[in-house]
Amino acid sequence: MRVNRILLSAPLIVVALVVQVSVLARLHLPGAVPDLLLLTVLGLAMVYGHVGGALIGFGAGLLADLAPPADHAAGRYALVLCVIGYLAGLIKPENGQIKSATGPMLVVVGAAIGSTLLYAGVGALVGDTAARHVGLTGLLFTAALYDLLLAPFIVPAVMFLARRAENDPLGETGSAGKSSDISSGWLSSGTGLRIGGQRGGLKMKVTKARVARAGRIKGVKRL
Template identity: 85%
Template sequence: MRFNRMLLSTALVVVALVIQVSVLARLHLPGAVPDLVLLTVLGLAMVYGHVGGALIGFGAGLLADLVPPADHAAGRYALVLCVIGYLAGLAKPENGRLKSASGPMAVVVAAAIGTTLLYAGVGALVGDTAARHVGLVSLLVTAAVYDLLLAPFVVPGIMALARRAENDPLAEGGSGAKAADVSSGWLSSGTGLRIGGQRGGLRAKAVKARVARAGRIKGVKRL
């Protein structure tokens, strides 16, 4: 990943994690907690693609595993977000622009449900049965609803920031300079053609003037 991607992704994930731990987790909503980190990973993955989404998801999940009050094994959420980030990156638009909001909303709902199922499945493998006591169905429903309600305020802004960071000023300057060189090349070529055409026209005019002058002289001699 490029440096600007890493810097932006790290900043956004840290901010999302701080807000989630300090604000959203303290709302004591029924069922699941709105997953702002997941929405951040989804927004970045739909701009950077599946490889970038997997790397960002792993880093964000590992950071969430280590930040208090995490009560699960380290690496559990990193694995889940790595898979979700990879799959979300596959939904990246070909031209980088979204035609409608239905696609990202479907990705958010699928990611919320998939994250909850994967997290519960990995927990079952390591002996964590907390999801059974809370109720897996209620977690799935509330996670999908909360993330879907929060997504319009998060995902578009994340994607806009990611696209803006992709437009590197240095890269733009280089492409602009290259375009200017190409333009100047086209202009110089066109100017050369014009100069050549003007020279040819002047020569033709000179030849015509000489012929006319010769005709006049001959006509005078004939008279």
């Protein structure tokens, strides 16, 4: 990953996790907890692509697994966000900009439902049956509802910051400088022969004029 991606993703993930744990988790909303970390990973993945999304998702999930008051096995949520980040990165447009909000909203709903199901499935494999006691249907509905309500405020802002980080002015200046150097070199190589030929022609004309003038002067002296 690029350095500017890491410098942007790390603070965003930390802030999202702190807000989710210290604020959203203490609201005691019915059902699931609004997953601000998931929305941040989705916004970054839809700009950085599937590879960047998978790496960011894994790092964010691992940080959530280790942050208190985590009560599950380490690596469980890292696996979930790694898969979600990879899948969300597959819909990345070529220019990094999404014109319609319908696509991202569908991605948010699918990610909320998919992450809840995947988290419950991994928990069932390791013997955690908490989802059964809470009610999986209620978790799916509330998770999709809460994330969908937060998505218009979080996902566009994260994508905007990610695109700004991708469009590095220094990199663009360097690229422009290289292209100008190449164009300058191309122009000089393409027109060097003509310019040289013109200069050579001028020199020859000046030499002939001097010779003719000298001849005329000598002729005058002879007379």
